[in-house]
Amino acid sequence: MRPLKPHKMRPAYIFGTTFALCVLAVSPRSLPAQTLRPTQPALRYVGTGSCAALACHGGRREPLGLKGSEYSFWSTYDPHRKAYGVLFDDRSKIIERNYRRLGSVEKAAPENDATCLSCHVHPNFSPKSVEFEQHLVADGVGCESCHGPAERWLSAHSERWWKGVSDRDKFELFGMTPTKDLTYRAEQCAVCHIGTPEAEVNHDLIAAGHPRLLYEFSNQQAKQPRHWRIEDDKSRTPDYEVRSWALGQTVGTRTSLRLLESRAQRAQEIHEPGPWPEFAEYDCYSCHHDLKQPSRRQDLSRGDVKPGELAWGDWTLNGTRRIATEKSFTSIDSADSALGRLQRLMANPSPNASDVTRLSRLASAELVPLIERIEQERFSLRQVDGLLSGLLRSSESADAAEWTQAARGYLGVVALARARSDLGGPALDGLAVDRLTSLRSSLNIPTIRPGDSRLVDSPADYDPSRVTTELRSIREIFPR
Amino acid sequence: MHGRSNRMRIAVLFALPVVVLLTTYALGQPPAEPKTFTTASSEIRYLGSAYCSLCHTQPQPQLKNSLQHVWLNEFTTWSKTDKHSLAFKNLKEERGLAMARRLGKDVLKAETGCLGCHSASVAEVMRSSTDKNQGDAFNRADGVSCENCHGPGEKWLGEHASSWWRTKSPAHKAELGMNDLRSPSIQAEKCLSCHIGNSDEKKVVTHAMYAAGHPPLPSIEVATYGDQIPRHWRTLQEKRDDGKNNPDYDPKAVENHLAYEGDQLERSKLAVVSAAIALKTSMALLAKESNSSAAKPNHEDVPGLGWPDYARFDCTSCHHELERPSWRQDRGFTSAPGRPPVVRWPSFVAALGVEKLATDDPKAKLLLEEMKAHEAAIDDATRAKPFGRSEDMGAAAAKYAAWADGLAKKLETSKFDGKLVTAILQRLVQEASETDLDYDAARHVGWTIWAFRSDLGKNLKNGEEVDRILVRISSELRLQLPTGRDQSIEKQLSDALRTMGEYKPTAFREDLKSLAPLLAP
Known part of the structure; x- marks a missing residue:
C-alpha cells in the first residue's frame, strides 16, 4: 500500500482525534486503533437517509456538481441507486434460478441472496442482519457503499475540525474511505466491478445470466453521473486524467490477480472446492462465438497460445504493460516475469491451481512498486505521448488485435487524449474526432447481423483488418 | 495418381x-472349425x-x-x-x-x-x-x-474366396479377423470408432485438432449414413432373398443368412442398436481420457490430448454468440450454468431402445432405472466443476459404457417388426417434442425418425402428411447428407456451421408437436 501523506497537526484535529479515541474507549466493540480497518463488518451502516437532509447532501440537484446536492443527484441519475431494485426484475429471478439450480423462477429470491447483496448493496452486507438493516437494503449502492460505514464519522464529518483529519485517520479511525485518493477510489470501484474473494461474479453466475464485468476505471468515471466536481479532482492532481487511467489499469490488474489467487486457492480446498478452471478469467469471445468457415481465428497467431487454448488477460494486461514500460519497469513486460509465466500457464485447459496461486501472488507483488511510482511521480505530456503510441502499436499489432484488446486500446486512447489537452497538448481536431468515432463504431456491440433478427451481444461481425487500419490511422494523429 | x-x-x-x-x-x-473362439486379435496383419x-x-x-x-x-x-x-x-x-x-x-x-x-x-x-x-x-x-x-485380411483372405466360406459361422470368421458387418452392433462399432472415436485404436479427434481446422464431427445415425454410402453390399433382406431363391445356394449358407432375420425392419433395428453402441463408444472414449489424465496431463505427441479435452463436450454449449435474450438462460440448465455437458447425443434414442425392450419383457423396465442412474452419475460428475471432475467422470463413464454395451447386445437379439417400429416411432416423436434437445441430439432423432419412416414405407398411415413435415425438419436441421465424392465438406461446411449456430430447440419441438398427432395410434 502507498505511504500516506504527512499531515499538519491542527488544534481541531487534535480535538477530533481525542474525541474519536474516547468514543473507541467506551464503545463495547472497541478495538485497538491500528487494527481497525473499514472492512471490519463491526462498523455499522446508517443508511442514505442520514445523508439526505436538505441542509446536508439532499439539496437541489442541478447544476451538476453543486455542493450539497450529492444525495439528490445520486438518487436521480446514478444507476447505482437501482442496484437493489434490479434484483426484483424477471431477469434477476432467472439468473437466481439458474445459479442456485432451483428449477423454477417462483422459488427464486435474489433479493435475499447474500451473494447478490454483497455487490448490489455493499460488500460487508450481512444477510443475517437483513431485518435490522432492511431500510438500508433498499438504498442499493448508496453513499456508504463507497464512502464507508458512517457509524463513526456521520456526526464527525460535519464538524469544523474534520477537514484537518488525515485521509489515513479518516480511514482507519473513522471508517471513511479516502475516495479523493485515486488509488483508493480505483480499488473501491474494483471491489464490485472486478470482484474480491468475498464478492465475485464468476463464470457460473455469468452463465446463469449475469452480465460480465468489464472494469475500466477512467472511462467509467467519465460516463458516470458524477455527484462531485471533476475540477476538484483536477486541482488535486493536474495529471488527473492520465493518472486515473494508469491507476485504473494497474490497480485493476492487481485486484484481478488477487481475485485469481483466491479462486485458485479455493479450487484446491478439499471440502467444496471452488470452480476451476474459472472461465470468468478469460476473454469471453475466446470460446463464445459461432463456429464459422472460413474462420479468421484459426489463422491468428498469438504467441504461445496453441490452437484451442484460451487467451487470458486480454482485458487486463496490455495497458499495465505499456505503463510499466513507460515507467521503466520493463521486467513486468517480459516473458520471464511472474505475469508472463502466469499468462502462459493460464492458457492450459486446466492450469495447475497451486502454481496459479503462487504465480498470481508473485505477479501482484510485482505491481506494487509500479503503483507506488505512479502515485509519486507526476505524468508529463511526453510520457502520455509515449503511452499513446505504445498502446496504439500494441493494439494494432497485426493479428493479435482481437476485439477485447482493440476495445481496451480504444478506451485507453480516449482517456489519454483527454489527458493530453489537460497537460497543455492541443485539443483533438475534427479529423481526429472523426477517426475515433469511426473506430468506436467499428468496435460497437451489440450488433444485428444482416438478414438476421438475433440481437448479438458479442462482436460477431468484428473485422480485425478494418480495426487495425483504423488504429493505424489514429496513430498518425498523435506525435510519435 | x-x-x-x-x-x-x-x-x-x-x-x-x-x-x-x-x-x-x-x-x-x-x-x-476349432471348438472355441476368441475375438479377432490385433496381431493379424493388414x-x-x-x-x-x-x-x-x-x-x-x-x-x-x-x-x-x-x-x-x-x-x-x-x-x-x-x-x-x-x-x-x-x-x-x-x-x-x-x-x-x-x-x-x-x-x-x-x-x-x-x-x-x-x-x-x-x-x-x-x-x-x-x-x-x-x-x-x-x-x-x-x-x-x-x-x-x-x-x-491375413488369415481370412484365402479362405473367404472358397466355395465353403458362406457355410462358416460368424464366430469362425471372427476368429480369423473378419468383422461380421451384418451384425448391427459390429457394424456400428466399426463406423463409430472413427465417427465418434476410440482411444485404443488411436482414433481420437482432439479440441486442438478442431481449433486447427478439423470439421466438427456431427452426430451420426448409422442406418441413415450407411444408406448414403455408394453401396457395395446387399441388404440383409436381399441376402436372405438370394439364399431363398437360388437353388445353387448351400443350405448352410442360407441358414447363416437367416440367422440375421432378414424379415425384420433392418434400418430401424440398426438405428436403435447403433444408438446404444454410439452411447457406449462416446462413454468409453470419455472414460479412457478422463482416467488417463492424471498420469498424462499433457500428451507429448497428439496435439491437445490432456484432460479436460474440450472435444468430449458439446461444442455449441460454449461456441455460440452471446445473445440477448438468451434462450439458454431462459430455458435453464439441466446440468448447471457454466458446466458444459459431455457429448451424449446418443442417449435419447438409446433410451428408446430400453423402452422397446420393456414392451417385449416387463422386467426390462428395470433397465430404464439403471439408465437414469448412469445419466445421473454423469450429470453429477459434470456438475462438480467446469468440464467435470475427471475421477468421477472416468468411473461413471466406464460403467455407463459397459451398460450400453449390454443394452446393444439385448437389442441385437430382439425383433423389430412393423408393429413395433410404428409404436416406437410414435413414442420417439412424442418424447422428443417434450424435450429441449441440443443440435446433435436433435439431428440424431431426426435421422432416426427418417430410418423408421422409410422402413415402414406404405404401411405408415398419414404417410404423405408425415413426409411433408419430415422434409421441413430435414431442411431446418440439414439432415440431407453430402453424398458422393463431389460433395466435399469444403462446399458444405460454412452453411453447416451456420445451421448449427442458429439452431434453437423450440423450433424442432414445434415441428415434432405437429407430427405427433399424425402418428397417434
Whole structure:
C-alpha cells in the first residue's frame, strides 16, 4: 500500500482525534486503533437517509456538481441507486434460478441472496442482519457503499475540525474511505466491478445470466453521473486524467490477480472446492462465438497460445504493460516475469491451481512498486505521448488485435487524449474526432447481423483488418 | 495418381502367390472349425486393398464357384465413388496442410494421431514395431479401405474366396479377423470408432485438432449414413432373398443368412442398436481420457490430448454468440450454468431402445432405472466443476459404457417388426417434442425418425402428411447428407456451421408437436 501523506497537526484535529479515541474507549466493540480497518463488518451502516437532509447532501440537484446536492443527484441519475431494485426484475429471478439450480423462477429470491447483496448493496452486507438493516437494503449502492460505514464519522464529518483529519485517520479511525485518493477510489470501484474473494461474479453466475464485468476505471468515471466536481479532482492532481487511467489499469490488474489467487486457492480446498478452471478469467469471445468457415481465428497467431487454448488477460494486461514500460519497469513486460509465466500457464485447459496461486501472488507483488511510482511521480505530456503510441502499436499489432484488446486500446486512447489537452497538448481536431468515432463504431456491440433478427451481444461481425487500419490511422494523429 | 500406380505395381507383384493361395483354397476341403473362439486379435496383419481388387473387380476363373456371392464392382465402387477412399488424400489437401501448419505437426506421421481414422494407424504401428509387414501391399494412401471395416485380411483372405466360406459361422470368421458387418452392433462399432472415436485404436479427434481446422464431427445415425454410402453390399433382406431363391445356394449358407432375420425392419433395428453402441463408444472414449489424465496431463505427441479435452463436450454449449435474450438462460440448465455437458447425443434414442425392450419383457423396465442412474452419475460428475471432475467422470463413464454395451447386445437379439417400429416411432416423436434437445441430439432423432419412416414405407398411415413435415425438419436441421465424392465438406461446411449456430430447440419441438398427432395410434 502507498505511504500516506504527512499531515499538519491542527488544534481541531487534535480535538477530533481525542474525541474519536474516547468514543473507541467506551464503545463495547472497541478495538485497538491500528487494527481497525473499514472492512471490519463491526462498523455499522446508517443508511442514505442520514445523508439526505436538505441542509446536508439532499439539496437541489442541478447544476451538476453543486455542493450539497450529492444525495439528490445520486438518487436521480446514478444507476447505482437501482442496484437493489434490479434484483426484483424477471431477469434477476432467472439468473437466481439458474445459479442456485432451483428449477423454477417462483422459488427464486435474489433479493435475499447474500451473494447478490454483497455487490448490489455493499460488500460487508450481512444477510443475517437483513431485518435490522432492511431500510438500508433498499438504498442499493448508496453513499456508504463507497464512502464507508458512517457509524463513526456521520456526526464527525460535519464538524469544523474534520477537514484537518488525515485521509489515513479518516480511514482507519473513522471508517471513511479516502475516495479523493485515486488509488483508493480505483480499488473501491474494483471491489464490485472486478470482484474480491468475498464478492465475485464468476463464470457460473455469468452463465446463469449475469452480465460480465468489464472494469475500466477512467472511462467509467467519465460516463458516470458524477455527484462531485471533476475540477476538484483536477486541482488535486493536474495529471488527473492520465493518472486515473494508469491507476485504473494497474490497480485493476492487481485486484484481478488477487481475485485469481483466491479462486485458485479455493479450487484446491478439499471440502467444496471452488470452480476451476474459472472461465470468468478469460476473454469471453475466446470460446463464445459461432463456429464459422472460413474462420479468421484459426489463422491468428498469438504467441504461445496453441490452437484451442484460451487467451487470458486480454482485458487486463496490455495497458499495465505499456505503463510499466513507460515507467521503466520493463521486467513486468517480459516473458520471464511472474505475469508472463502466469499468462502462459493460464492458457492450459486446466492450469495447475497451486502454481496459479503462487504465480498470481508473485505477479501482484510485482505491481506494487509500479503503483507506488505512479502515485509519486507526476505524468508529463511526453510520457502520455509515449503511452499513446505504445498502446496504439500494441493494439494494432497485426493479428493479435482481437476485439477485447482493440476495445481496451480504444478506451485507453480516449482517456489519454483527454489527458493530453489537460497537460497543455492541443485539443483533438475534427479529423481526429472523426477517426475515433469511426473506430468506436467499428468496435460497437451489440450488433444485428444482416438478414438476421438475433440481437448479438458479442462482436460477431468484428473485422480485425478494418480495426487495425483504423488504429493505424489514429496513430498518425498523435506525435510519435 | 502416384498412389494408384504404386498400388497396381504391388498388386501385380503379389498377384501370382495370391492366386496360387486362393486356388489352393478353392480346390481344397473345408477345414474343421476349432471348438472355441476368441475375438479377432490385433496381431493379424493388414494386407492392403490391392489384394481385394484382384477378385472384386474382375472374375478369377479358378474361383468361379464363389462368383454367386461377388458383384465384381465392390472395389471400383469404393475406389471411384466412396468418400472413404479419399480419407488419406484429404490430409494432403489445403485443409490438411493448414492444420499441419497451425498445429506445428506433420499430419502424415502416425504419432500425430490423424492416420488412425484417415488410414489405418493400427497397421502403421505394427509396421513400425515389427518387420513382418514389410513388403506387403498395404498402402496407407488407400485411406479408409476394405480392411478398415471388414477386418485385417491375413488369415481370412484365402479362405473367404472358397466355395465353403458362406457355410462358416460368424464366430469362425471372427476368429480369423473378419468383422461380421451384418451384425448391427459390429457394424456400428466399426463406423463409430472413427465417427465418434476410440482411444485404443488411436482414433481420437482432439479440441486442438478442431481449433486447427478439423470439421466438427456431427452426430451420426448409422442406418441413415450407411444408406448414403455408394453401396457395395446387399441388404440383409436381399441376402436372405438370394439364399431363398437360388437353388445353387448351400443350405448352410442360407441358414447363416437367416440367422440375421432378414424379415425384420433392418434400418430401424440398426438405428436403435447403433444408438446404444454410439452411447457406449462416446462413454468409453470419455472414460479412457478422463482416467488417463492424471498420469498424462499433457500428451507429448497428439496435439491437445490432456484432460479436460474440450472435444468430449458439446461444442455449441460454449461456441455460440452471446445473445440477448438468451434462450439458454431462459430455458435453464439441466446440468448447471457454466458446466458444459459431455457429448451424449446418443442417449435419447438409446433410451428408446430400453423402452422397446420393456414392451417385449416387463422386467426390462428395470433397465430404464439403471439408465437414469448412469445419466445421473454423469450429470453429477459434470456438475462438480467446469468440464467435470475427471475421477468421477472416468468411473461413471466406464460403467455407463459397459451398460450400453449390454443394452446393444439385448437389442441385437430382439425383433423389430412393423408393429413395433410404428409404436416406437410414435413414442420417439412424442418424447422428443417434450424435450429441449441440443443440435446433435436433435439431428440424431431426426435421422432416426427418417430410418423408421422409410422402413415402414406404405404401411405408415398419414404417410404423405408425415413426409411433408419430415422434409421441413430435414431442411431446418440439414439432415440431407453430402453424398458422393463431389460433395466435399469444403462446399458444405460454412452453411453447416451456420445451421448449427442458429439452431434453437423450440423450433424442432414445434415441428415434432405437429407430427405427433399424425402418428397417434
